[in-house]
Amino acid sequence: MTPNLPLPPNATIGILGGGQLGRMLALAAARLGFDACILTPHEAAPASRVAASSLVAPYDDPVALAELVERCAVITFEFENVPAPVVERLVAAGSCVAPGPLALAVAQDRIAEKSFFISAGVACVPFAQIDRAEDIPAALARLGAPALLKTRREGYDGKGQVWVTHADEAQTAFTSIGGVPAILEGKADFVREVSVIAARSWTGEIAAYPLAENHHENGILRKSVVPAQVSAQTEGQALAISERLLARLDYVGVMGVEMFELSDGRLLVNEIAPRVHNTGHWTLDACEVDQFEQHIRAIAGWPLGPTRPLASAEMINLLGEEALDWQRLAADPGARLWLYGKDGAAPGRKMGHVNRLTGPYPG
Amino acid sequence: MTPNLPLPPNATIGILGGGQLGRMLALAAARLGFDACILTPHEAAPASRVAASSLVAPYDDPVALAELVERCAVITFEFENVPAPVVERLVAAGSCVAPGPLALAVAQDRIAEKSFFISAGVACVPFAQIDRAEDIPAALARLGAPALLKTRREGYDGKGQVWVTHADEAQTAFTSIGGVPAILEGKADFVREVSVIAARSWTGEIAAYPLAENHHENGILRKSVVPAQVSAQTEGQALAISERLLARLDYVGVMGVEMFELSDGRLLVNEIAPRVHNTGHWTLDACEVDQFEQHIRAIAGWPLGPTRPLASAEMINLLGEEALDWQRLAADPGARLWLYGKDGAAPGRKMGHVNRLTGPYPG
Numbered sequence: 001m002t003p004n005l006p007l008p009p010n011a012t013i014g015i016l017g018g019g020q021l022g023r024m025l026a027l028a029a030a031r032l033g034f035d036a037c038i039l040t041p042h043e044a045a046p047a048s049r050v051a052a053s054s055l056v057a058p059y060d061d062p063v064a065l066a067e068l069v070e071r072c073a074v075i076t077f078e079f080e081n082v083p084a085p086v087v088e089r090l091v092a093a094g095s096c097v098a099p100g101p102l103a104l105a106v107a108q109d110r111i112a113e114k115s116f117f118i119s120a121g122v123a124c125v126p127f128a129q130i131d132r133a134e135d136i137p138a139a140l141a142r143l144g145a146p147a148l149l150k151t152r153r154e155g156y157d158g159k160g161q162v163w164v165t166h167a168d169e170a171q172t173a174f175t176s177i178g179g180v181p182a183i184l185e186g187k188a189d190f191v192r193e194v195s196v197i198a199a200r201s202w203t204g205e206i207a208a209y210p211l212a213e214n215h216h217e218n219g220i221l222r223k224s225v226v227p228a229q230v231s232a233q234t235e236g237q238a239l240a241i242s243e244r245l246l247a248r249l250d251y252v253g254v255m256g257v258e259m260f261e262l263s264d265g266r267l268l269v270n271e272i273a274p275r276v277h278n279t280g281h282w283t284l285d286a287c288e289v290d291q292f293e294q295h296i297r298a299i300a301g302w303p304l305g306p307t308r309p310l311a312s313a314e315m316i317n318l319l320g321e322e323a324l325d326w327q328r329l330a331a332d333p334g335a336r337l338w339l340y341g342k343d344g345a346a347p348g349r350k351m352g353h354v355n356r357l358t359g360p361y362p363g
Numbered sequence: 364m365t366p367n368l369p370l371p372p373n374a375t376i377g378i379l380g381g382g383q384l385g386r387m388l389a390l391a392a393a394r395l396g397f398d399a400c401i402l403t404p405h406e407a408a409p410a411s412r413v414a415a416s417s418l419v420a421p422y423d424d425p426v427a428l429a430e431l432v433e434r435c436a437v438i439t440f441e442f443e444n445v446p447a448p449v450v451e452r453l454v455a456a457g458s459c460v461a462p463g464p465l466a467l468a469v470a471q472d473r474i475a476e477k478s479f480f481i482s483a484g485v486a487c488v489p490f491a492q493i494d495r496a497e498d499i500p501a502a503l504a505r506l507g508a509p510a511l512l513k514t515r516r517e518g519y520d521g522k523g524q525v526w527v528t529h530a531d532e533a534q535t536a537f538t539s540i541g542g543v544p545a546i547l548e549g550k551a552d553f554v555r556e557v558s559v560i561a562a563r564s565w566t567g568e569i570a571a572y573p574l575a576e577n578h579h580e581n582g583i584l585r586k587s588v589v590p591a592q593v594s595a596q597t598e599g600q601a602l603a604i605s606e607r608l609l610a611r612l613d614y615v616g617v618m619g620v621e622m623f624e625l626s627d628g629r630l631l632v633n634e635i636a637p638r639v640h641n642t643g644h645w646t647l648d649a650c651e652v653d654q655f656e657q658h659i660r661a662i663a664g665w666p667l668g669p670t671r672p673l674a675s676a677e678m679i680n681l682l683g684e685e686a687l688d689w690q691r692l693a694a695d696p697g698a699r700l701w702l703y704g705k706d707g708a709a710p711g712r713k714m715g716h717v718n719r720l721t722g723p724y725p726g
Contacts, residue, residue, distance in 0.1 A: 030390060
């Protein structure tokens with residue numbers, strides 16, 4: 001535990017990134033009496049509009065970073081693609097940054113991520129490193145068709161990925177993702193996608209919410225349902241995997257761990273997100289301490305809060321123009337609406353979400 | 364309903380006042396995708412630190428008010444002592460202001476308030492208008508001793524009030540409250556203090572939370588408990604009284620109605636607060652839609668949300684240095700902590716509050 005922790009109320013927490021995750025982190029920080037300072041390249045970003053202060057600059061702007069270090073007792077981020085040199089610079093300047101550079105490095109590179117899973121003894125889909133189109137045919141033969149070609153870096157919500165079925169599609173597929181270093185992943189024959197939202201404190205304490213069952217459309221999360229329809233054994237296995245990953249990364253904060261459940265009950269880890277996670281938004285209305293407050297508690301060196309839900313819940317994302325339906329949703333007594341204050345409703349863009357409490361939480 | 368309602372997300376809501384109520388209103392507005400603009404005389408006020416923008420100026424500053432009108436689709440306030448000419452100026456400039464000037468005028472003057480109760484056929488404590496110290500002895504004789512001398516205007520949390528027991532204390536008491544126009548109130552022989560937090564929409568729809576039972580110390584709220592230990596009949600009577608007051612004022616927004624329950628079950632209205640109310644803070648953790656979101660929904664012309672609690676609850680205020688106890692509270696898994704980001708912990712100052720869910724909500 002760094003010496004300035006636990007962070008006293010009225011301290012300032014820095015957040016790299018100004019999107020909806022930063023916004024909900026800033027709201028949670030405010031609840032506990034903290035100020036938030038947002039570093040974002042965008043004017044009037046969703047997070048900046050609820051924060052005590054913001055710095056509008058590129059993430060690697062040295063003046064802005066120095067100012068952030070000066071203002072903030074702890075610094076965190078809302079997305080995993082913060083340039084590694086930025087985090088290194090913050091750490092070198094003596095800042096308390098959580099999660100740390102290791103988690104970020106692992107999550108930024110799909111090859112590093114999968115290699116980490118293997119080193120941690122955690123099963124994941126088979127994969128191959130693809131540096132050029134010519135690597136694809138042999139990899140496809142080994143992994144079986146179809147396989148999913150993804151950029152090693154960047155890419156989210158289904159961007160930067162394409163299915164490959166035949167060896168003769170190699171060049172087209174590689175070009176379509178930008179001709180950058182990539183990974184080819186075998187297709188998991190899963191019956192269910194689930195995720196664990198878990199937090200780890202500076203002292204190694206871990207608290208996880210129950211598994212969410214997730215439904216994607218076109219690579220974008222559509223819906224999360226809690227509790228997931230899995231056995232108690234599978235639930236326990238998923239939590240054990242998550243705990244192992246958090247501990248191995250010496251992780252501090254909330255992490256999202258996406259997994260596939262196979263027909264035989266086995267779990268394969270798909271990916272980790274070193275941040276609060278879309279599949280944890282249901283906690284905002286169904287839990288006493290939601291994932292955003294939990295993350296703030298963790299990075300601030302506060303004890304983690306309870307994770308048992310008050311109710312079963314489901315979360316549905318509002319993508320693009322779906323958010324224009326706000327009048328109907330506002331009038332629906334069962335719809336707990338969250339809107340992110342974004343101005344442009346581009347197709348597939350996450351504009352908000354709706355939580356519904358669906359009944360008493362079982363057990 | 365004014366023509367610009369219901370207010371679309373991304374619109375700006377103006378809030379007069381920068382304290383904790385404005386802060387929690389701004390947080391609720393953000394949840395629904397609105398921007399908040401705070402007008403406050405104070406730099407870095409608690410509400411400004413979570414708002415998209417703020418104007419630092421006296422409440423009657425014409426330039427700031429013009430700017431507020433320009434920026435905001437709807438304007439509300441977090442305290443009842445906004446100067447009446449300010450609200451008149453906003454209305455004259457074409458602003459949509461809620462609650463309206465009538466509710467404010469009634470709540471600003473204890474004589475007007477009690478007269479309003481009587482005109483609405485709602486029982487309240489007996490009272491007398493006190494313009495000078497010489498008015499006190501006769502009033503005391505009529506109301507019975509002890510009686511409570513209060514300034515007609517301003518005054519909150521027990522400030523500007525003093526008990527009077529004997530006629531010969533008249534001058535001392537009158538001087539102690541500043542020698543300003545006052546009211547003398549008979550002592551209510553109550554068994555319980557309760558309050559209703561109710562909202563009314565532009566179209567006259569009303570939604571009320573269940574009664575809270577309140578405990579004051581030194582004139583300051585210490586604790587609210589829900590459900591109140593009252594009969595169903597008393598609960599129904601309290602809600603009926605509140606509905607009548609809201610309708611008579613053609614009120615829009617959330618109002619707090621404080622009442623005394625007498626030993627024979629009768630209710631006397633003590634006072635109304637034309638705003639979100641400290642005795643409604645328990646809704647933040649125990650209800651799907653809390654009083655702050657409810658107020659935003661009401662003034663924005665959105666349908667009111669459900670008011671049935673998910674759990675029984677109690678709320679305890681953190682006054683002055685009690686907030687220094689944040690480490691113990693942060694470690695208490697049952698304590699849902701809210702801190703207001705205030706810097707000075709003067710004695711009796713409201714620094715935060717703690718909600719606790721105490722079990723399933725009955726019925």
